[in-house]
Amino acid sequence: MIAGLSISKDSYQALVLSALGIALILIMLLSLSLGAYAIPFSSVLAILGEQFGLSLEGVDRSAANVLLQIRLPRIIIALLIGGGLGIAGAALQGLFRNPLVEPGLIGVSSGSALFAVVFIVLIPGLAGSSNLIQNLGMPLFAFLGGLTHVWAVYQLARTQGRTDTATLILAGVAINALAGALIGLTLFFADDSALRSFTFWSLGDLGASSWSKFPVAISLIGIPSIMLMLEYRNLNALSLGEREAFHMGISVQRVKIKILILSALIVGVGVSLAGMIGFVGLVVPHLIRIGFGANHRLVLPASFLLGAILLNVADLMARTVVSPAELPIGVLTALIGAPFFIYLIFKLNKINS
Amino acid sequence: MLQAEDIHFCIRQRPIVKKASISVNPGEILAVLGPNGAGKSTLFKILAGEISCTRGQVDYNGQNLRALKTQQLASVRAVMPQHSTVSFPFTAREVVELGLPKDSKKNSEKNIREVMELTKVVHLEDRLYQQLSGGEKQRVQLARVLIQIWEKKPFPRYLLLDEPTSSLDISQQHIVLDILKKLKSQNIGVLIVLHDLNLAAHYADRIAIVKDGLIAGVGKVEEVYSESLLSEVFDHPIRLVKDQETQQILVSSNSAFHSELKISKQAQA
Known part of the structure; x- marks a missing residue:
């Protein structure tokens, strides 16, 4: 993939990651500036500079409030959720040895959403109750839902150490339909404002992001993402097959469980914070592999960065296209992702035939 | 030495491998032959540590297989499967x-350089693995497997290959087996499951013949290859001839001879 370039693998990796990192920072700055309440770019820099102790004149307090209390947490949560979806997609594709795997398609997201909704119904009077339960209990419950579903799909679709694409997608379709129906049913009967809307769960919404969600997001998405990045060697070996990975000295069962748990945690917590956002986990690892090769040492961190970029771009569009109203963010990711998915099916059919 | 003693393996009470003993010395090529369903694959998996035997034990350099951690085992033995797929667009060098x-x-x-030169895949290093031909893929896989045990260690290492040539043409088959021959100087013992009796006779130092989960014969080619044993094991008349030029044993299994033997068998009865 890097033929013709006479630089070492390490510096190539550093180059790709810093380019993505810079792109992410730029899109975040742009995102801070644009929106229903436009803040000029110079003010954005001034307000941010003030936070780091640089005192600059002419900082508008209301602009600073919008930026620091509304936009910044939203952008950072979007960074973590998008990055998490990207890296979880990459890891799950590696584990299933199947490039069509995506947390949304195979039912991890809807499993998480279902469990999150059920959690709210099971714990009555939650709306006003302790923040700890809501802030920590729901994400963890959503994680359990995601884990249950990903485990079920994994067992269903695996035959002789490989996953069959058709079974995988069909299992995902079935689980998505069932979880969707159960979510709808729960929402219909439980008239609780804490449940939010069906749109929130099925198409996602970053609008509820605030600093209060940040600790959960950074610890239950950020840290697991870093832990997944360290699994690159195992995921590389697994792309040869489970038998081969075992021959190469990898404790396959342990590695599989670890990757499933970390991915389900990232996706589940993301869903509990912002609902189901589809296709990020599908598109991102693909673009990275097409552009920079298949080595998971690069694919995993790069997928995190590109996922963060993509979700911030999508969120920026969701906020600005029909401003002052907002589009559900899942609409945008699906608009990009679904055609891409169809293209992938075509491409894989061509390879297989 | 890789040594398996009295190993036994059952699936649902039905023995697949019974009391099989087999050993591979460092620096030799041992070919395992036998008809389909003889238990070769099961034996192979037991030796590779994928499944554990119901009875008996397998030792690598005197250490019991069960006592070795997955990673320790990987430093003593490498395994080449029949054919491997790579699910993502890795380059040949990345696969290695x-x-x-x-x-x-x-x-x-x-080390990468050395194994890629030995397996003649250096020129392929930047090509995508998925786009290589069957023979090239197999050689890249061989390089990938070899690198695992290439580093000289104070102890001998072993390479197990499960019919690595089954989908290759004749010249590719010889290329792969020629590579294996060169491993002797590396203090590596090779166990290879083969179907082609001539290929085995040409390259193996010793041959083990498996039939119905038992080792029906083991030894040097000239000790094991007999018309009666081979015909019996493969349930097909087999004739041995000498190549006029090289003086090597050639295995013939043509059907003209088939009817002749059937008749003589009946006559004996």
Whole structure:
């Protein structure tokens, strides 16, 4: 993939990651500036500079409030959720040895959403109750839902150490339909404002992001993402097959469980914070592999960065296209992702035939 | 030495491998032959550590297989499966690098170079694995497997290959087996499951013949290859002839002879 370039693998990796990192920072700055309440770019820099102790004149307090209390947490949560979806997609594709795997398609997201909704119904009077339960209990419950579903799909679709694409997608379709129906049913009967809307769960919404969600997001998405990045060697070996990975000295069962748990945690917590956002986990690892090769040492961190970029771009569009109203963010990711998915099916059919 | 003693394996009370004993010495090629369903694959999996035997034991250099951690085992033996698929667009060189042991930082560049030269895949290094021909893929896989045990160690290492040539044309088959011959100087013992009796006779130092989960014969080619044993094991009349030029044993299984033997068998009865 890097033929013709006479630089070492390490510096190539550093180059790709810093380019993505810079792109992410730029899109975040742009995102801070644009929106229903436009803040000029110079003010954005001034307000941010003030936070780091640089005192600059002419900082508008209301602009600073919008930026620091509304936009910044939203952008950072979007960074973590998008990055998490990207890296979880990459890891799950590696584990299933199947490039069509995506947390949304195979039912991890809807499993998480279902469990999150059920959690709210099971714990009555939650709306006003302790923040700890809501802030920590729901994400963890959503994680359990995601884990249950990903485990079920994994067992269903695996035959002789490989996953069959058709079974995988069909299992995902079935689980998505069932979880969707159960979510709808729960929402219909439980008239609780804490449940939010069906749109929130099925198409996602970053609008509820605030600093209060940040600790959960950074610890239950950020840290697991870093832990997944360290699994690159195992995921590389697994792309040869489970038998081969075992021959190469990898404790396959342990590695599989670890990757499933970390991915389900990232996706589940993301869903509990912002609902189901589809296709990020599908598109991102693909673009990275097409552009920079298949080595998971690069694919995993790069997928995190590109996922963060993509979700911030999508969120920026969701906020600005029909401003002052907002589009559900899942609409945008699906608009990009679904055609891409169809293209992938075509491409894989061509390879297989 | 890789040594399996009295190993036994059952699936649902039905014995697949019974009291099989087999050993591979460092620096030799042992070919395992036998008809389909003889238990070769099961025996292979037991030796590779994928499944454990119901009875008996397998030792690598005197250490019981069960006592070895997955990673320790990987430093003593490498396994080449029949054919491997790679699910993502790795380049040939990246596939080879996948086989690098975890603790090898120092000589990895030199080792990669050496195995890729030995398996003649250097010129393919930047090509995508998925786009290589069958023979090229197999050689890249061989390089990937070899790198795992290439580093010289104070103990001998072993390479197990499960019909690595089954989908290759004649010249590719010889290329692969020629590579294996060169491993002798590396203190590596090779166990290879083969279907082609001539290929085995040509390259193996010793041959083990498996039939119905038992080792029906083991030894040097001239000790094991007899018309009666081979015909019996493969349930097909087999004739041995000598190549006029090389004086090597050639195995013939043509059907003209088939009817003749059937008749003589009936006559004996």
